[in-house]
Amino acid sequence: MADAGIATSALGTAGLEDSPTKLSPRYTVPQRLKFAAIAFVVQKLLLAPVFAIHRLHDFLVPSRAPRPTLIKTYPARRGLHVRIFFPPGHAKNDTTNRLPTLLTIHGGGFVVGTPRDNDEWNATFASRHNFLVVALNYGKAPGSPFPAPIYDLETLIGCVLADESLPIDPSKVALAGWSAGGNLALAVSQLEAVRSRVRAVIPLYPVVDFVTGSETKLLTRRYKPGLGGFRARESDYLMSMAGVFNWAYVDAGVRCDHALLSPYYADRESFPPAVFVIGAEMDMLGQEAWRFACKLAGRKVPEVDEAMGREEVGAVGELVLEGDERFAFEERDEEGGRFYRWLLVPDTIHGFDQEQISRMVRDKVTMEDAMLKRDKVVGLIGEWLLSGPLRDGK
Numbered sequence: 001m002a003d004a005g006i007a008t009s010a011l012g013t014a015g016l017e018d019s020p021t022k023l024s025p026r027y028t029v030p031q032r033l034k035f036a037a038i039a040f041v042v043q044k045l046l047l048a049p050v051f052a053i054h055r056l057h058d059f060l061v062p063s064r065a066p067r068p069t070l071i072k073t074y075p076a077r078r079g080l081h082v083r084i085f086f087p088p089g090h091a092k093n094d095t096t097n098r099l100p101t102l103l104t105i106h107g108g109g110f111v112v113g114t115p116r117d118n119d120e121w122n123a124t125f126a127s128r129h130n131f132l133v134v135a136l137n138y139g140k141a142p143g144s145p146f147p148a149p150i151y152d153l154e155t156l157i158g159c160v161l162a163d164e165s166l167p168i169d170p171s172k173v174a175l176a177g178w179s180a181g182g183n184l185a186l187a188v189s190q191l192e193a194v195r196s197r198v199r200a201v202i203p204l205y206p207v208v209d210f211v212t213g214s215e216t217k218l219l220t221r222r223y224k225p226g227l228g229g230f231r232a233r234e235s236d237y238l239m240s241m242a243g244v245f246n247w248a249y250v251d252a253g254v255r256c257d258h259a260l261l262s263p264y265y266a267d268r269e270s271f272p273p274a275v276f277v278i279g280a281e282m283d284m285l286g287q288e289a290w291r292f293a294c295k296l297a298g299r300k301v302p303e304v305d306e307a308m309g310r311e312e313v314g315a316v317g318e319l320v321l322e323g324d325e326r327f328a329f330e331e332r333d334e335e336g337g338r339f340y341r342w343l344l345v346p347d348t349i350h351g352f353d354q355e356q357i358s359r360m361v362r363d364k365v366t367m368e369d370a371m372l373k374r375d376k377v378v379g380l381i382g383e384w385l386l387s388g389p390l391r392d393g394k
Contacts, residue, residue: 022256068135103136207285211257218236221284282349
């Protein structure tokens with residue numbers, strides 16, 4: 001197993017020889033102090049009390065919100081708990097009936113977030129598709145910068161898959177992640193200990209390219225004032241924290257095209273044989289996800305400054321599954337066991353499928369549309385896995 005303490009200086013020289021090179025910046029002292037202060041306030045003063053209140057509430061007050069069947073820790077990473085969701089009707093002590101398993105990785109810009117963030121999504125997926133779902137954890141930057149979280153996840157995945165108390169079908173294991181978690185899913189799946197055991201990866205609105213600057217990404221994002229409400233804004237809310245996230249996760253002088261940092265620059269053979277990339281149309285990270293999906297599928301890759309999606313506003317709850325390859329395409333090589341799929345969810349923002357985003361958005365129309373699309377996406381992912389990558393344990 002790789003050493004979590006591997007020096008980032010060694011990573012600075014590792015990358016694809018034919019890819020563009022850009023070293024992560026060396027921030028000025030005032031910039032470092034500013035970013036460190038923001039990270040401290042968010043992690044320690046804002047979120048820590050919220051998490052404590054949530055834990056107390058869960059203990060004292062019965063809730064109709066989904067809860068995991070189990071919460072476990074493993075000796076190899078005692079400080080990183082995982083949340084485990086069994087499908088309804090499957091007893092916790094039943095290890096005879098093995099289940100297809102989805103491992104998930106939460107987002108949060110590598111700086112914030114917990115496995116709890118995706119409880120609603122994870123419970124829904126487990127119930128709808130009869131899967132075991134395990135929400136993984138990892139150390140947060142700046143205390144745990146690149147590449148340490150990747151090796152946290154490698155270790156936890158090994159622990160979970162070796163846990164004989166869990167009803168895991170080892171021939172039917174997939175990995176999914178949101179945003180920063182999508183990046184980490186693609187990164188950890190490149191490590192042999194994971195790639196050899198995971199059949200498919202599903203990154204949802206991931207960051208896959210640290211070479212291209214945020215200003216360029218903003219230009220390729222689709223803006224639709226006609227939608228009104230939160231989605232009519234002329235900026236992307238991710239930009240308010242982009243500088244902090246980048247400073248916290250990536251030490252100065254690291255090659256931004258390193259394959260574990262920017263999965264776009266990895267060869268497709270570096271990943272498991274099935275990848276389903278999902279993007280949001282009104283997301284500054286959407287275009288790089290589109291380019292990544294095209295590259296994996298062997299299609300023409302859009303230019304880095306090519307706008308994505310469409311100008312028109314779609315119907316409420318609509319997914320475009322046919323007739324427009326900007327929004328959806330699929331490449332299947334059944335004989336070779338390779339499956340690549342792209343889905344762009346129209347008229348949605350980064351994080352559209354998460355319940356907690358509603359507290360920030362405070363826009364009923366936006367969230368009603370998002371939840372309809374979330375339910376459809378949950379269905380599509382499960383159907384894709386069971387009809388292709390995980391079918392008959394291929």
